[in-house]
Amino acid sequence: MPGPLQGLVVLDLSRILAGPWATQVLADFGAEIIKIEHPRGGDDTRQWGPPYLADATGRPTSESAYYLSANRGKRSVAIDFSRPEGQELVRRLATGADVLVENFKVGGLDRYGLGYDVIGKLNPRLIYLSISAFGQDGPDAAKPGYDAMIQGMGGLMSLTGAPDGTPGGGPQKVGVAVADLMCGMYAVAAILAALQERAKSGFGQYIDLSLLDTQVAWLANQAMNYLVSGQAPSRQGTAHPNIVPYQAFATADGHLMLAVGNDAQFERFCAAAGAAGLATDARFSTNAARVAHRALLVPAVEALLRLRTTAEWLAALAAAQVPCGPINDLAQVFDEPQVRHRGLRFELPHPTAGQVPGVRNPVRFGRTPVEYGRPPPLLGADTATELKDRLGLDQRTLADLAARGVIA
Numbered sequence: 001m002p003g004p005l006q007g008l009v010v011l012d013l014s015r016i017l018a019g020p021w022a023t024q025v026l027a028d029f030g031a032e033i034i035k036i037e038h039p040r041g042g043d044d045t046r047q048w049g050p051p052y053l054a055d056a057t058g059r060p061t062s063e064s065a066y067y068l069s070a071n072r073g074k075r076s077v078a079i080d081f082s083r084p085e086g087q088e089l090v091r092r093l094a095t096g097a098d099v100l101v102e103n104f105k106v107g108g109l110d111r112y113g114l115g116y117d118v119i120g121k122l123n124p125r126l127i128y129l130s131i132s133a134f135g136q137d138g139p140d141a142a143k144p145g146y147d148a149m150i151q152g153m154g155g156l157m158s159l160t161g162a163p164d165g166t167p168g169g170g171p172q173k174v175g176v177a178v179a180d181l182m183c184g185m186y187a188v189a190a191i192l193a194a195l196q197e198r199a200k201s202g203f204g205q206y207i208d209l210s211l212l213d214t215q216v217a218w219l220a221n222q223a224m225n226y227l228v229s230g231q232a233p234s235r236q237g238t239a240h241p242n243i244v245p246y247q248a249f250a251t252a253d254g255h256l257m258l259a260v261g262n263d264a265q266f267e268r269f270c271a272a273a274g275a276a277g278l279a280t281d282a283r284f285s286t287n288a289a290r291v292a293h294r295a296l297l298v299p300a301v302e303a304l305l306r307l308r309t310t311a312e313w314l315a316a317l318a319a320a321q322v323p324c325g326p327i328n329d330l331a332q333v334f335d336e337p338q339v340r341h342r343g344l345r346f347e348l349p350h351p352t353a354g355q356v357p358g359v360r361n362p363v364r365f366g367r368t369p370v371e372y373g374r375p376p377p378l379l380g381a382d383t384a385t386e387l388k389d390r391l392g393l394d395q396r397t398l399a400d401l402a403a404r405g406v407i408a
Contacts, residue, residue: 007030
């Protein structure tokens with residue numbers, strides 16, 4: 001069966017991560033993604049290496065791992081839309097698209113005649129989604145921004161890292177660009193919602209999505225902890241603000257993540273650890289009590305966990321149905337039996353490297369499975385084909401535009 005979004009045409013004017021992540025998800029679901037890139041250099045992340053994908057001889061290609069992570073399933077069309085001829089090509093492509101995604105600075109596309117005020121009139125059914133650092137209005141709207149500064153400004157770094165005054169204490173950013181990635185996922189949800197509404201009204205619409213709004217929105221329970229209590233949460237390392245014990249602990253030979261989510265699990269943990277008395281102690285018998293007496297309970301659990309190896313604890317707690325897991329590096333992640341069974345690593349054929357590895361989309365459709373037909377494209381690989389098939393340009397016109405540097 002074809003993917004659920006087969007036939008949906010997305011014009012992708014985004015680069016870096018948030019926009020490309022969204023359009024890659026749409027591609028996984030079957031949409032046709034036309035990625036517009038500048039003929040000289042293309043998406044900024046093509047140069048964000050090392051590492052670069054290696055060819056059959058082991059020599060690095062021009063394809064960075066960063067770029068490869070967010071651009072499979074797309075067609076690359078290289079157009080210089082700072083030129084009037086390039087602007088006209090993009091407008092013509094937009095008239096045949098269902099969705100347009102862009103992440104230029106606020107108003108950045110208006111000067112090329114590619115803003116929603118123009119494109120929306122040409123194609124009233126178009127869903128036009130703009131991603132920016134701070135949104136289309138407000139005192140910071142014109143400012144640029146990247147993921148790390150948004151993690152800081154949006155509160156995430158105040159919650160991430162060891163507590164102040166402890167070894168290694170202080171703010172930390174998350175190890176992947178989560179503000180960008182979450183913004184990309186919100187973009188997918190917003191596009192699908194707008195398409196559902198269009199099916200009823202017949203009209204597209206403009207969507208304003210920002211990294212900062214996204215970061216604040218998915219503070220989730222931590223935001224509500226503050227809004228309800230008036231107390232700003234602080235960094236607690238790997239510990240959970242509302243559940244105890246729920247954090248990383250050292251074992252006799254390493255570490256594990258213990259995630260006791262309810263009182264029954266705590267009782268089973270105590271029995272498996274040979275410390276049943278902890279579960280009946282009034283200071284620890286309920287989660288609320290354990291949170292209130294965190295400073296007393298955590299050292300006791302630390303002492304227990306150090307008595308056995310990680311492997312011994314994983315086996316004992318699995319048998320007791322107490323959630324816990326190893327703290328893997330990425331080599332260990334991709335070697336996990338469950339990860340291998342689910343086939344999360346896979347490979348696609350690649351024109352210069354032979355094969356390119358990737359990570360599967362986690363969604364498993366029952367009737368319309370995700371298919372991975374296209375590797376991340378080389379810069380401009382699809383320019384001639386797409387402009388010929390979608391706009392009807394002949395070979396002579398294409399050659400003329402290429403000679404003048406409008407396309408590549």
